[in-house]
Amino acid sequence: MARKNLEVLEICAGAGGQALGTSRAGFTHVGLVEIEADYCATLLRNRPDWNVINADLREFDGSEYEGIDLLAGGVPCPPFSIAGKGLGADDERDMFPYALRLVDDIHPRAVMFENVRGLLTSKFDDYRKAILAELNRMGYRVWISLLNASDYGVPQLRPRVVIVGLRRDVQRDFVFPSTDAYGEAPTVGETLLDLMEERSWRQAKIWADGANRIAPTVVGGSTKHGGPDLGPVRAKRAWAALGVDGKGIADAAPDQDFVGMPRLTTRMVARIQGFPDEWDFGKGKTKAYRQIGNAFPPPVAEAVAREIARCLI
Secondary structure (H helix, E strand, O other): OOOOOOEEEEEOOOOOHHHHHHHHOOOEEEEEEEOOHHHHHHHHHHOOOOOEEEOOHHHOOOHHHOOOOEEEEOOOOHHHOOOOOOOHHHOOOOOHHHHHHHHHHHOOOEEEEEEEHHHHOHHHHHHHHHHHHHHHHOOEEEEEEEEEHHHHOOOEOOEEEEEEEEEOOOOOOOOOOOOOOOOOOOOHHHHHHHHHOOOOOOOHHHHHHHOOOOEOOOOOOOOOOOOOOOOOHHHHHHHHHOOOOOOOOOOOOOOOOOOOOOOOOHHHHHHHOOOOOOOOOOOOHHHHHHHHHOOOOHHHHHHHHHHHHHHHO
16 A cells, blocks of 8 residues: 555546546545646546646646656647547647656656557657657656556556656666456446446346457547547447447436447446546536546556555655
8 A cells, every 4th residue: 555645746637537546546636737627627526625726737837746756647648649630749739748847847756647559659759759768868767558458457448558757766666567466357248237227128138248348448539529429430330349339328228128239328438447436527428428538547547556656655
């Protein structure tokens, strides 16, 4: 268990996926910076005691957090996303320069940044190497790896790049968390059966038997594009193979006499992402689904944060 007084400042906090993970790993949040008001409302609705800061990272002054134990953040992924235009440093949404500026300003003992696997493609070799070199210049030993959420008990593949840096005065070496303790991730059917049965759907168990694999990566969409559906054509086909209609998000579970492929509710998608059922994303399917789909699964964040805590105590 991490020491109680390990503290974390989180940037680009979103709806709290990474924050839940770092909190479970024993870190105390001294601040969570998020530009979207809806996301901030979700954070405060679920954790009223958190210091949620509705601010643009490009203008955020973190000087009061100098020397904090951990700076963590899910830096926006569209610049490196296969689904996006892949503009990298030329994308106005690229927040890595501002995240690195904050590292330089406050010199945390550790950093933890999460992004999409596109960051590892050859197209972004120079950019990725520049990020790692800049962290090294600022006095950090750096580790980078591609982690699959399903290896940590989450019922979807969801590959994510995680960058961890330890300030050079931290004596221990970081090791990415072992997957040995997690076993095989549950299938979509195993994960969602009870939710599909909420309105006594007669075919729920038959459906669950057919939904016998983990889910494809949940796609949340951006603030400008993407509605409440389960992603592009390829993703919808993968969901259809699991007996799920990915063309939209349902208001409720199937009723008793429903026939056909059910749609998922936001609560179902949140469970596939590894959120607890009580996490409240507010009203409105589109806003809620976007928050859920763009999150870093809490179990993965917790596993990485526990290893960071081990190095810091």
